[in-house]
Amino acid sequence: MNYKLTIGWLYPELMSTYGDRGNIFILRKRCQWRGVDCKIIPIDFSTVNCQLSTVNLLFGGGAQDRQQTILISDLQKRIGPVLKQMIDNGTPGLFVCGSPQLLGRSYMTGDGTVLHGLGIFDMVTKHFGYDKPRCIGNMVVEVNSQKRTTVVGFENHGGRTYLGKSIKPFGKVIIGKGNNGEDKTEGAVYKNCIATYSHGPFLSKNPHIADWLISQALKQKYHKTIRLKKLDDALEWKAHDYMLKRLGYRLILR
Amino acid sequence: MRYNLAVSIGRIVSCVSTVFHKGAGGTWAGEIALRIYPNILKDLTHKLRKGIILVAGTNGKTTTSLMIKKIIESQGASVIHNASGANLLNGVVSALLLSTNKDWGIFEVDENVLPILLSYIEPKMIVLLNLFRDQLDRYGEVDAIAGKWKKSFSTLTEKTTLIANADDPLITAICEQLQAKKVYIGIENSSLYRKVMQHATDTIYCPKCGTRLTYGGFYYSHLGKWSCGSCGFTHPDVTITSKDYQCPIEGIYNQYNAISAAAVGVVLQFETTGIQSALASFTPAFGRMERMFARGKKVRIVLSKNPTGFNESLQTYLDSKDKGPVLLLLNDRIPDGTDVSWIWDVDFELLDEQKREIIISGDRVFDMAIRLKYAVTNLERITIFDSLASSLDAALAKTQSDETLWILATYSAMLDVRKIITGKSIF
Numbered sequence: 001m002n003y004k005l006t007i008g009w010l011y012p013e014l015m016s017t018y019g020d021r022g023n024i025f026i027l028r029k030r031c032q033w034r035g036v037d038c039k040i041i042p043i044d045f046s047t048v049n050c051q052l053s054t055v056n057l058l059f060g061g062g063a064q065d066r067q068q069t070i071l072i073s074d075l076q077k078r079i080g081p082v083l084k085q086m087i088d089n090g091t092p093g094l095f096v097c098g099s100p101q102l103l104g105r106s107y108m109t110g111d112g113t114v115l116h117g118l119g120i121f122d123m124v125t126k127h128f129g130y131d132k133p134r135c136i137g138n139m140v141v142e143v144n145s146q147k148r149t150t151v152v153g154f155e156n157h158g159g160r161t162y163l164g165k166s167i168k169p170f171g172k173v174i175i176g177k178g179n180n181g182e183d184k185t186e187g188a189v190y191k192n193c194i195a196t197y198s199h200g201p202f203l204s205k206n207p208h209i210a211d212w213l214i215s216q217a218l219k220q221k222y223h224k225t226i227r228l229k230k231l232d233d234a235l236e237w238k239a240h241d242y243m244l245k246r247l248g249y250r251l252i253l254r
Numbered sequence: 255m256r257y258n259l260a261v262s263i264g265r266i267v268s269c270v271s272t273v274f275h276k277g278a279g280g281t282w283a284g285e286i287a288l289r290i291y292p293n294i295l296k297d298l299t300h301k302l303r304k305g306i307i308l309v310a311g312t313n314g315k316t317t318t319s320l321m322i323k324k325i326i327e328s329q330g331a332s333v334i335h336n337a338s339g340a341n342l343l344n345g346v347v348s349a350l351l352l353s354t355n356k357d358w359g360i361f362e363v364d365e366n367v368l369p370i371l372l373s374y375i376e377p378k379m380i381v382l383l384n385l386f387r388d389q390l391d392r393y394g395e396v397d398a399i400a401g402k403w404k405k406s407f408s409t410l411t412e413k414t415t416l417i418a419n420a421d422d423p424l425i426t427a428i429c430e431q432l433q434a435k436k437v438y439i440g441i442e443n444s445s446l447y448r449k450v451m452q453h454a455t456d457t458i459y460c461p462k463c464g465t466r467l468t469y470g471g472f473y474y475s476h477l478g479k480w481s482c483g484s485c486g487f488t489h490p491d492v493t494i495t496s497k498d499y500q501c502p503i504e505g506i507y508n509q510y511n512a513i514s515a516a517a518v519g520v521v522l523q524f525e526t527t528g529i530q531s532a533l534a535s536f537t538p539a540f541g542r543m544e545r546m547f548a549r550g551k552k553v554r555i556v557l558s559k560n561p562t563g564f565n566e567s568l569q570t571y572l573d574s575k576d577k578g579p580v581l582l583l584l585n586d587r588i589p590d591g592t593d594v595s596w597i598w599d600v601d602f603e604l605l606d607e608q609k610r611e612i613i614i615s616g617d618r619v620f621d622m623a624i625r626l627k628y629a630v631t632n633l634e635r636i637t638i639f640d641s642l643a644s645s646l647d648a649a650l651a652k653t654q655s656d657e658t659l660w661i662l663a664t665y666s667a668m669l670d671v672r673k674i675i676t677g678k679s680i681f
Binding site: 013014019021022025026031064065066067069154156159199200201204205217235236238239242 | 279395396397398407453458459464466496591592594595596598599600618621623624625627629630
């Protein structure tokens with residue numbers, strides 16, 4: 001049987017700040033290499049609800065403040081309610097960089113304005129002013145995964161995110177700042193969706209997370225567990241381990 | 255008193271660093287002088303007889319500044335300029351410390367430094383090339399820079415002329431409603447439109463009202479013939495186009511650099527033929543399409559430090575009549591930007607059009623390897639090296655005697671590979 005997946009990409013022209021599209025390339029190729037047909041559709045001003053309901057896997061990247069203002073009302077009024085329903089029903093997704101802020105309860109911008117999010121993720125984000133230092137740099141996070149227990153990435157955010165009671169963090173920050181630089185949490189997981197402050201091509205050095213997303217999407221669509229063919233990820237793990245070593249990850253553990 | 259002390263010590267430091275081959279003044283002299291006397295900039299600029307020309311924008315600063323220098327010098331005027339890359343306050347001060355009896359100061363300035371510089375000096379001209387995403391970890395968002403520029407330009411008077419790229423909607427928006435005079439440049443050649451829009455664009459939604467802009471055509475990234483169907487914000491009429499002046503080097507981005515530099519000559523009322531012949535004799539700055547020889551093989555080094563720049567380097571490499579393998583070098587040191595995410599905004603898929611050898615190295619060689627793994631179909635033609643020196647050896651060995659080795663490198667990697675080839679350092 002030929003499996004098919006449709007990946008929906010939130011506002012690709014407005015929410016793709018710094019190599020975010022890499023995640024789309026990676027998901028698509030990793031599907032294709034296993035004979036899974038993969039279609040990418042934009043979720044933006046031109047998308048109607050019946051198209052949205054064909055999506056099996058969601059992706060959202062980062063946006064600059066101005067871009068966010070352009071799309072926020074369309075997202076809240078039209079796309080948001082359907083998105084919430086899909087995520088509540090188990091559609092998996094990856095939200096990197098700025099998009100998690102839109103999915104949370106609220107986001108206070110640097111000048112103090114409070115924007116209402118979609119309320120899908122039980123969390124709030126506050127930006128304490130443009131004169132406050134941003135959280136910038138490489139990071140290592142420990143996650144609950146069967147294969148590898150680390151993810152590596154690069155964070156660059158001004159806002160600080162605080163998780164509510166009904167939501168779990170994506171992982172524990174070992175190196176870097178994570179959600180707020182205070183409680184060691186990084187990102188969030190709600191149902192089958194992952195939010196992370198790791199921006200850009202997060203999946204490039206974390207193929208285990210890419211495959212988890214693909215597996216979940218297939219499972220949701222075909223209502224059974226489909227074993228994914230193993231790929232040669234030697235390069236990906238070399239890059240991953242190089243960063244762990246350079247950032248002194250092993251040294252901290254022992 | 256502090257001024258004299260600052261100047262004297264600065265000059266001594268400058269001499270010492272020149273003697274020790276640390277490059278032409280660099281930034282140390284300026285740094286020390288600034289610490290002794292923070293207001294030094296204001297005083298030093300008064301020594302220039304004719305005035306200051308600033309060159310700003312994400313890509314093309316070094317090449318454009320040198321083109322302007324060439325054009326002005328061809329008319330017999332004397333020029334001081336800052337060393338390439340030394341485009342922070344300390345670099346500008348370093349250059350000024352060495353200037354005695356010069357007519358013009360031509361300075362390329364970092365995006366974040368431009369507003370600070372304008373609080374000290376009133377330039378005769380500011381050349382505004384473009385604004386693209388670049389080293390997000392250092393510069394922040396494009397819109398934030400645009401905002402800072404716009405604010406700092408509000409104090410300019412008609413004594414300053416802005417030479418602005420009309421094909422960039424964000425640059426045009428910044429230049430609206432200012433006292434300063436404006437001269438717009440643009441390509442104006444529909445035969446150069448790209449077939450499809452590139453992914454690495456930053457301003458394709460109206461900077462004024464947020465509606466998606468409509469384009470008659472794109473030259474590269476978001477540069478093109480744009481207009482907003484909603485608020486009526488439109489591409490302004492241009493005074494100087496690519497049809498008016500011939501560009502001495504390949505690449506559409508160099509056409510922008512050339513006509514921006516030519517515009518400076520036009521404002522100064524130089525004759526067209528004079529500007530044209532100065533441009534024709536232009537040779538590229540180091541690492542900017544620079545031609546060299548390494549072990550008898552022809553080499554071209556192209557600084558490629560952000561998505562838009564890298565896309566244009568790749569396109570120029572593929573279109574050039576100088577065929578050969580390509581060496582891609584990716585570092586993540588401070589001058590390169592510590593975040594290498596941007597390589598995923600570069601269209602490396604272009605390399606699939608021609609089956610040439612690809613050699614890669616640099617601090618983040620594995621990140622580059624993964625990017626290529628997802629971009630090209632034929633992975634056997636990619637060779638990966640930890641060591642930069644070994645990668646250069648292998649790349650030269652793969653270059654036939656009638657071929658050219660193209661080296662596309664981020665900033666620090668470009669300096670390093672150039673050092674290996676020439677056997678000496680620039681700074």
